[in-house]
Amino acid sequence: MMHVLGAGSLGLLWLARLQQAGQPCSLLVRNQATLEAWRTADNKLIFEQQGHQSQQRANVEVATTSDTPIQTLIVATKAHSTLAAVESVRHRLSTLSQILLLQNGLGAQQQVSHAFTEQRVLYASVTDGAWQPAPRHVIWAGQGTTLIGDPLNQRAPEWLKQLDSNAVQWQWDDNIVAVLWRKLAVNCAINPFTLLFDCVNGEVPNVAGSWLDECIAELQALLTSQAVPHLDDLPTQIYEVIRRTANNSSSMRQDMHAKRRTELDYILGYACRLAQHERIPTPALNRLLYATQRRLAELDLPVD
Numbered sequence: 499m500m501h502v503l504g505a506g507s508l509g510l511l512w513l514a515r516l517q518q519a520g521q522p523c524s525l526l527v528r529n530q531a532t533l534e535a536w537r538t539a540d541n542k543l544i545f546e547q548q549g550h551q552s553q554q555r556a557n558v559e560v561a562t563t564s565d566t567p568i569q570t571l572i573v574a575t576k577a578h579s580t581l582a583a584v585e586s587v588r589h590r591l592s593t594l595s596q597i598l599l600l601q602n603g604l605g606a607q608q609q610v611s612h613a614f615t616e617q618r619v620l621y622a623s624v625t626d627g628a629w630q631p632a633p634r635h636v637i638w639a640g641q642g643t644t645l646i647g648d649p650l651n652q653r654a655p656e657w658l659k660q661l662d663s664n665a666v667q668w669q670w671d672d673n674i675v676a677v678l679w680r681k682l683a684v685n686c687a688i689n690p691f692t693l694l695f696d697c698v699n700g701e702v703p704n705v706a707g708s709w710l711d712e713c714i715a716e717l718q719a720l721l722t723s724q725a726v727p728h729l730d731d732l733p734t735q736i737y738e739v740i741r742r743t744a745n746n747s748s749s750m751r752q753d754m755h756a757k758r759r760t761e762l763d764y765i766l767g768y769a770c771r772l773a774q775h776e777r778i779p780t781p782a783l784n785r786l787l788y789a790t791q792r793r794l795a796e797l798d799l800p801v802d
């Protein structure tokens with residue numbers, strides 16, 4: 499039995515695909531009120547892909563109150579909620595439990611690894627796109643691959659094989675932290691600008707001008723200090739993502755419009771803090787962080 503923690507877009511996408519592949523799963527929700535809402539809806543989960551809807555019945559529990567042991571915990575909360583969410587099920591974990599973290603950015607993974615030294619903690623980089631038009635309804639908007647790895651152990655655990663049979667397209671990666679750093683760099687170069695200038699991804703080069711290239715050069719220096727390999731093509735990769743996703747509104751911009759807390763602190767905030775710690779000058783990134791935080795404060799949104 500796998501447990502998915504967090505009933506948002508990505509949590510429901512994982513739950514739906516695992517259940518569809520016949521994998522027994524339980525969804526862990528935050529509180530009794532959310533559980534009651536599921537019960538009232540007969541625990542029905544709507545899973546939609548390319549306009550085709552299917553219905554499933556979910557097995558839902560309150561994360562904190564149930565005490566059945568958890569062997570495999572798949573954590574699908576936002577980065578800023580991750581440590582508290584995993585802490586809320588600590589009483590259900592044993593030394594045999596394994597934790598798979600699906601968060602974007604960096605920082606949340608390290609927080610959980612430090613707090614849960616007795617459990618094996620795996621990190622993932624997800625390129626699927628999912629969103630929710632309504633509670634208990636998830637749309638799989640973009641099919642991607644999930645890279646999974648363990649910074650402390652190069653062997654994939656056996657249970658990951660249960661993700662096969664088309665449930666989740668995944669690959670093991672021996673250097674998952676480098677993968678996450680690269681994704682963070684791409685997100686740092688695009689998402690904060692989309693928030694600051696309230697624009698789609700494709701407009702970033704125009705609105706940011708040379709500021710974008712200064713940020714990319716600083717990110718290259720920062721990732722070099724973290725031993726991330728093959729950085730020569732980072733600028734090309736970033737411009738390619740901008741071109742490919744030109745009409746997309748970044749998750750950070752979407753969060754701003756929906757008045758939700760953004761993951762800025764686990765993306766650009768993390769990069770700037772680490773640069774300061776490593777004494778790598780990043781004036782363009784610092785200026786971007788400051789400007790973005792000021793914009794969030796003007797909108798009465800949390801700046802961290």
Ligand SMILES: NC(=O)c1ccc[n+]([C@@H]2O[C@H](COP(=O)([O-])OP(=O)(O)OC[C@H]3O[C@@H](n4cnc5c(N)ncnc54)[C@H](OP(=O)(O)O)[C@@H]3O)[C@@H](O)[C@H]2O)c1
Nearest residue numbers: 504505506507508527528575577579583601602624627628
């Ligand atoms: N969505 C995507 O397409 C996608 C793709 C790649 C990566 N990611 C990453 O995946 C992570 C999750 O993203 P998302 O889009 O799924 O976010 P989301 O829709 O906001 O879902 C997060 C869910 O976590 C729940 N949660 C928070 N704290 C909890 C707790 N203590 N106990 C139980 N549930 C808790 C939230 O419940 P409440 O509503 O009660 O707060 C919410 O349902 C993020 O790091 C994101 O960057 C997402």
